[in-house]
Amino acid sequence: MGEFDFSVWQPSLPFIRDGLLFTLRLTLVAMSGGIVIGTLLALARLSPIVPLARVAGAYVDLMRSIPLVLVILWFFLVIPFITGSPVGAETSAIITFTAFEAAFYCEIMRSGIQSVPRGQVNAAFALGLGQAQTMIHVILPQAVRNMLPVLLTQTIVLFQDTSLVYAIGAKDMLKAADVVGKNYNRPVEMIVLSALIYFTICFSLSLAVKQLQKRVAIIR
Amino acid sequence: MIEIRNVSKWYGQTQVLKDCSTHVAKGEVVVVCGPSGSGKSTLIKCVNGLEPFAQGTITVDGISVSDPKTDLPRLRARVGMVFQHFELFPHMSVEQNLVLAQVKVLGRSAEEAVARGAALLDRVGLREHAAKFPGQLSGGQQQRVAIARALAMDPICLLFDEPTSALDPEMIGEVLDVMVELAQEGMTMMCVTHEMGFARKVAKRVVFMDHGEIVEDAPTNAFFDAPASERAKTFLSRILHH
Numbered sequence: 111m112g113e114f115d116f117s118v119w120q121p122s123l124p125f126i127r128d129g130l131l132f133t134l135r136l137t138l139v140a141m142s143g144g145i146v147i148g149t150l151l152a153l154a155r156l157s158p159i160v161p162l163a164r165v166a167g168a169y170v171d172l173m174r175s176i177p178l179v180l181v182i183l184w185f186f187l188v189i190p191f192i193t194g195s196p197v198g199a200e201t202s203a204i205i206t207f208t209a210f211e212a213a214f215y216c217e218i219m220r221s222g223i224q225s226v227p228r229g230q231v232n233a234a235f236a237l238g239l240g241q242a243q244t245m246i247h248v249i250l251p252q253a254v255r256n257m258l259p260v261l262l263t264q265t266i267v268l269f270q271d272t273s274l275v276y277a278i279g280a281k282d283m284l285k286a287a288d289v290v291g292k293n294y295n296r297p298v299e300m301i302v303l304s305a306l307i308y309f310t311i312c313f314s315l316s317l318a319v320k321q322l323q324k325r326v327a328i329i330r
Numbered sequence: 331m332i333e334i335r336n337v338s339k340w341y342g343q344t345q346v347l348k349d350c351s352t353h354v355a356k357g358e359v360v361v362v363c364g365p366s367g368s369g370k371s372t373l374i375k376c377v378n379g380l381e382p383f384a385q386g387t388i389t390v391d392g393i394s395v396s397d398p399k400t401d402l403p404r405l406r407a408r409v410g411m412v413f414q415h416f417e418l419f420p421h422m423s424v425e426q427n428l429v430l431a432q433v434k435v436l437g438r439s440a441e442e443a444v445a446r447g448a449a450l451l452d453r454v455g456l457r458e459h460a461a462k463f464p465g466q467l468s469g470g471q472q473q474r475v476a477i478a479r480a481l482a483m484d485p486i487c488l489l490f491d492e493p494t495s496a497l498d499p500e501m502i503g504e505v506l507d508v509m510v511e512l513a514q515e516g517m518t519m520m521c522v523t524h525e526m527g528f529a530r531k532v533a534k535r536v537v538f539m540d541h542g543e544i545v546e547d548a549p550t551n552a553f554f555d556a557p558a559s560e561r562a563k564t565f566l567s568r569i570l571h572h
């Protein structure tokens with residue numbers, strides 16, 4: 111292979127950019143969808159309706175006990191059966207990640223909801239707010255606030271995990287780097303580049319989380 | 331206004347309220363006192379249905395609290411409650427704390443609610459703190475905001491559960507002043523408190539609880555001058571001598 115030749119980075123940039131855009135889109139969709147569905151799952155898990163709580167609990171436990179790669183492969187095979195036609199690796203990846211991350215966001219939101227003291231619920235009820243109003247205006251905002259650092263840390267993990275869509279050939283950033291590396295016969299240089307990009311993004315995000323943690327600590 | 335008749339409540343095997351009966355007439359202040367764990371908080375939370383109870387009836391303004399047909403949120407909206415630990419919503423500004431239920435429960439417009447909130451903040455002496463968050467206020471200020479929040483709903487009566495016992499001594503006065511003023515204006519109030527000065531000043535009657543029982547329910551002067559039971563005597567001597 112000879113010496114390293116990082117000049118390959120230059121022509122790779124448009125591909126890397128497209129891959130990175132997909133990676134970011136996947137992360138953002140899975141995060142927002144995951145948080146919404148995860149919150150609903152958390153409400154179901156905490157609900158007094160036992161069958162509902164059981165089903166939600168079973169779903170969360172299942173997702174949390176299977177390696178993500180398997181879920182990605184499995185959904186890729188199963189989704190076409192449900193929809194009746196192939197959906198493509200990218201759509202499959204988005205559905206899979208949303209469904210998978212929902213289980214993790216569920217557990218975060220569940221402990222967030224439980225972290226809100228009972229007295230807050232009493233105060234809301236005493237003012238005449240109903241169950242749903244209390245949840246929406248009093249409990250969930252505090253749950254999210256209390257869990258914000260954890261939610262963001264989970265999102266950083268999610269961002270890194272998206273590279274696993276490699277397994278079904280979705281065109282994310284790692285895949286783009288891989289393709290360019292093969293075409294120019296410079297695989298190592300391209301792996302170094304994608305590692306650098308992942309590192310830079312994740313590292314800045316975790317610094318941002320630390321800052322945020324400090325600010326939240328002051329507000330409370 | 332508040333009628334409590336033969337109320338009993340259990341937590342598992344332990345009975346925490348034993349056949350409790352008392353009442354608060356319109357415009358009256360009744361103080362509830364008793365040793366820790368005697369069931370004062372439990373009883374007062376039964377009045378607006380925050381705690382369910384197994385036996386007996388409680389009516390507020392003629393409406394039964396435990397009747398499954400009662401629209402509890404609607405009844406609670408008319409019964410103000412002030413808690414030991416203030417329970418302001420920490421993620422909202424003082425103004426938002428005052429506005430939330432006015433808009434969501436009473437259906438007032440935002441402007442109307444803000445104006446009502448501002449007037450009440452003014453009344454408890456905190457007009458310039460509307461934009462602050464609860465965490466930026468002292469305990470006494472927070473409790474006054476909590477009273478304003480309850481008043482913003484135009485309640486027909488107010489429940490207090492040890493409103494001053496989480497406060498530093500120098501802040502107790504500012505909260506009691508607001509409560510005395512309310513009492514003198516004729517607000518119907520049921521107050522769990524150990525502030526005997528407050529009781530002497532405004533309470534019509536004092537209810538003394540011990541071990542889940544209402545041991546004494548007497549006019550204020552009679553209670554302080556000649557408590558009928560040994561338990562009340564012991565309690566009074568302990569509380570007045572520290």
Ligand SMILES: Nc1ncnc2c1ncn2[C@@H]1O[C@H](COP(=O)(O)OP(=O)(O)OP(=O)(O)O)[C@@H](O)[C@H]1O
Nearest residue numbers: 341342346364365366367368369370371372373492
């Ligand atoms: N959720 C609960 N589960 C079981 N027991 C409880 C619960 N809440 C209160 N109790 C018990 O009920 C009894 C009455 O409690 P309550 O809080 O009403 O007393 P209190 O008179 O308000 O006391 P304090 O002065 O300490 O506030 C106590 O013995 C307490 O241990």
Ligand SMILES: [Mg+2]
Nearest residue numbers: 370371372492
């Ligand atoms: Mg108590």
